[in-house]
Amino acid sequence: MSANPISPRPATGDRSRPDACPGALQVHQAADGALARVRLPGGALTPAQLQVLASAAHDLAGGELELTSRGNIQLRAVTDPAAFADRLADAGLLPSLSHERVRNILASPLSGRIGGLVDVRDWTSALDRGLCADPALAALPGRVMFSLDDGRGDVSGLSADLGLHAVGADEVALVLAGRDHGARVPAADGVEVLLAAARLLLEIREDQWRLHEIDGGVERVLSGLGLGAGSADTLDLPAVGTGPIGWLDHGDGAVTLAAGLALGTMSARVAEFLAAVDKPLVVTPWRSVLICDLDDWTAEQVVRVLAPMGLIFDENSPWLQVSACTGRPGCGKALADVRADLGAALAAGEIGEGRQHWVGCERKCGRPRGEVTDVVATGDGYRVDRPSS
Secondary structure, rough: EEOOOOOOOOOOOOOOOOOOOOOOOEEEEEOOOOEEEEEOHHHHOOHHHHHHHHHHHHHHHHEEEEOOOOOEEEEEEOHHHHHHHHHHOOOOOOOOOHHHOOOOOEOOOOOOOOOOOOHHHHHHHHHHHHHHOOOOHHOOOOOOOOOEOOOOOOOOOOOOOEEEEEEOOEEEEEEEEOOOEEEEEEEEHHHHHHHHHHHHHHHHOOOOOOOOOOHHHHHHHEEEEEEEEOOOOOOOOOOOOOOEEEEEOOOOOOOEEEEEOOEEEEEEEHHHHHHOOOOOOEEOOOOOEEEEEEOOOHHHHHHHHHHHHOEOOOOHHHHEEEEEEEOOOOOOOOOOOHHHHHHHHOOOOOOOOEEEEEEOOOOOOOOOOOOOOOEEEEEEEEEEEEOOO
């Protein structure tokens, strides 16, 4: 690999074509077959639902579940998308055929269990119901994202288009295009304000997919809501690069285990073992999974069984500092098998300090937020684009 100064990220792609963001019904035809993405508002997943996804990965796809940076799950090489969609519907993972791609809701994964000013889980359910109940909102681009932060600051910095950030038990900051602009609303009205903002986004967008792409978009949304920028001191909302890992004590006798996954991927077999624990699960935006509401003895057994199967409970694991796009053979545009090359580099101890994202082409798909070194396949080795100082 040769080191070059960081190059600017590629410009926004062609927005004149329809949004082709994949879902469970509108799949993406990748080089290795159909890719289907399952939305999990707030990352919430029941054991029974995970078992359905594990069985589908084994029976109808490539045998693996990929966690995404939006707290969703996708399956590659799906052989029968219609049968896959039927299984999701039966499991309650497809509550709306028309709105399934717009249910992009990030929420503080530990909310209601550990820390935070409020419990945003009810907000997540209410926002999901409100989205699905409004026929017009089915037209939102599949890339639009919502965030619900309980005040700890873990998801507000992940560049959602529309979000709420708790600043007290009864008040929230309205987050637009990933930033606080000083607007405050009562927490009880927050979900309705977000839904109104989503309708305004539909009105003002032309061929843009994200709020930050619309000229004056934030100001136009605030004006349409009758809020203005507000006079409150604005919050700094930095991107959180990694989520919690390991043993997380609730303080009331319960435990949550936060498990990382190498490149955010788990086999169907591991997913089946996770489902068998029979406890609530949360998929996080950092491509990890929370196994919630355990007692101490059960948590110890989960670590003993699942750590050897690839779940990462050590926050110092080098795998937690790296990410990668699909690369070859799954992506036809990739110039290298970046995941295999990354694995070889880790095994050889060639990965330095700091976060790295390995990609097969200049698009840099899947790049996480925050300060990251890009390792870009060029067709003749790799170029290293380091963060600007």
